[in-house]
Amino acid sequence: MDIKKYQDQVYPLIKELCKIPAPSHFEDERAKFCKEWFINAGFTSVYIDEAKNVVCEYNAKNSNELTVFAAHTDTVFPDTTPYPFKEEGNRAYCMGISDDTASVAVMMISAKYLLDNNLIPEKGMLFVCNSCEEGLGDLKGTRNLMKNYAGRIKRFISFDSSISAFYTECVGSHRYNVKVETTGGHSFSNFGRENAISNLANMISEIYKIEVPKIGDSHTTYNVGIVNGGTSVNTIAQSAEMLCEYRSDNVECLAIMQEKFQNIFKNAEKEDVKIIITKVGDRPCAKGVDPNKLDELLTTCKSVYEKIANVKIAYHSGSTDCNMPMSLGIPSVAVGVRTGGGVHTREEFLDIDSLPLGYELSINLMQQFLK
Ligand SMILES: [Zn+2]
Incomplete structure (x- = not known):
C-alpha cells in the first residue's frame, strides 16, 4: 500500500490548521475548516454539532457499535x-x-486513507475533531458527543x-471559584468587622490541612491556584475569591474530597460572611468500565505500537477526553501519533520527523477496528 503520498500530506495540513487560532470555546473557524476538508476528501456525512465538534460519520448510520477516533x-x-x-x-514551533x-491532522488524513482505499468499517466509525478538551473547556466537546451518540459507542x-x-x-477533578463577601468598611473606624480576605485565608488553611484519601494505589491531590481580592490598604476587604480544585484517579476518593471541600465551604459561612460557590470544572473519573473490554482495547493498541514503532509503551493517568466515555463505562484510551515538547507553553514544538511514523501507527490502528 502506498502510504507515502498520504504521509506527505500531514505536515502541510498541520501548518494550515496552526494558522487558525482555536482557544477552548472559540473553535468555530478551525471547525469550519475541518468540516470542509472532510467534505472535500469525499465523506458525505459531516457536520458541526452544538459544542463545535466536527463529526465525520463513516458507515455509521444505524450502528450501535461505533468506534470513535x-x-x-x-x-x-x-x-x-x-x-x-x-x-x-527538525522542529516546528507553534502554540498548540x-x-x-x-x-x-494525522487523524484526518488517516480517515481519508481508509476512504480512498475502500476500507469500510463494518460497525461504523466516527472521526471527531472535538472542542473544549483543555482547562475550563471542561470536556464540553466529548460530553456533547456522548450525549448525541448515547448507547451507540463501543470504544473511544x-x-x-x-x-x-x-x-x-482517568484523573477526575472538580474545580471551583469561591467568593467571600462581607460588609467591609474603614480599616480604622470600622475595625473588628469581618474581612473577606482573612475569611478566605482561613478557608485556604483548612484546605491545606486535608489528608488526602488513599484507596489501593490511588492518587489524589488538591490545589488553590489563584486568589484575588480587597480594595485598598485601609479598607476592610469586602470581597475576595479563589480558584481551587481537587483531583483523583479514583471515583470514591473524588467523592470523599468533594465532601471535605463542601464542609469547608459550609463552615466558612457566618453572620456577615457570604460564601458564593461556582463550579467551573467537572471532569468525571472512570466508572463501570468492563476491565476485560478495556484490556482488550489496550492490548490491540499496544501490539500495533510495539510492532510498528518498536517502542515500550508507558501507561499514565491523566485528564483527557477519555474521561467522558470512561465515566459512562466505554473502554477508552489516549494514544500518541507524534513527539514534541514545550506543551502548554508559547515555545511548544513538534518533531517534524515523528510524523511519518505517527501516521503509520494511526492507519494501522484504525484498521484493527474495521471488523
Ligand atoms: Zn491535548
Whole structure:
C-alpha cells in the first residue's frame, strides 16, 4: 500500500490548521475548516454539532457499535490572532502544535486513507475533531458527543499523547471559584468587622490541612491556584475569591474530597460572611468500565505500537477526553501519533520527523477496528 503520498500530506495540513487560532470555546473557524476538508476528501456525512465538534460519520448510520477516533481542536492559548509559526531544523514551533493540532491532522488524513482505499468499517466509525478538551473547556466537546451518540459507542480512541505514552487511567477533578463577601468598611473606624480576605485565608488553611484519601494505589491531590481580592490598604476587604480544585484517579476518593471541600465551604459561612460557590470544572473519573473490554482495547493498541514503532509503551493517568466515555463505562484510551515538547507553553514544538511514523501507527490502528 502506498502510504507515502498520504504521509506527505500531514505536515502541510498541520501548518494550515496552526494558522487558525482555536482557544477552548472559540473553535468555530478551525471547525469550519475541518468540516470542509472532510467534505472535500469525499465523506458525505459531516457536520458541526452544538459544542463545535466536527463529526465525520463513516458507515455509521444505524450502528450501535461505533468506534470513535478523536483529536481536539482547542488550544490552551486565549489568542485570537493567527499563531506565529517557525521552523528550525527538525522542529516546528507553534502554540498548540503538539497538543493537539498535529494529531488532528494525522487523524484526518488517516480517515481519508481508509476512504480512498475502500476500507469500510463494518460497525461504523466516527472521526471527531472535538472542542473544549483543555482547562475550563471542561470536556464540553466529548460530553456533547456522548450525549448525541448515547448507547451507540463501543470504544473511544483519542489521539492526544506522544508516541510512547498511553493514557489509560482517568484523573477526575472538580474545580471551583469561591467568593467571600462581607460588609467591609474603614480599616480604622470600622475595625473588628469581618474581612473577606482573612475569611478566605482561613478557608485556604483548612484546605491545606486535608489528608488526602488513599484507596489501593490511588492518587489524589488538591490545589488553590489563584486568589484575588480587597480594595485598598485601609479598607476592610469586602470581597475576595479563589480558584481551587481537587483531583483523583479514583471515583470514591473524588467523592470523599468533594465532601471535605463542601464542609469547608459550609463552615466558612457566618453572620456577615457570604460564601458564593461556582463550579467551573467537572471532569468525571472512570466508572463501570468492563476491565476485560478495556484490556482488550489496550492490548490491540499496544501490539500495533510495539510492532510498528518498536517502542515500550508507558501507561499514565491523566485528564483527557477519555474521561467522558470512561465515566459512562466505554473502554477508552489516549494514544500518541507524534513527539514534541514545550506543551502548554508559547515555545511548544513538534518533531517534524515523528510524523511519518505517527501516521503509520494511526492507519494501522484504525484498521484493527474495521471488523
Ligand atoms: Zn491535548
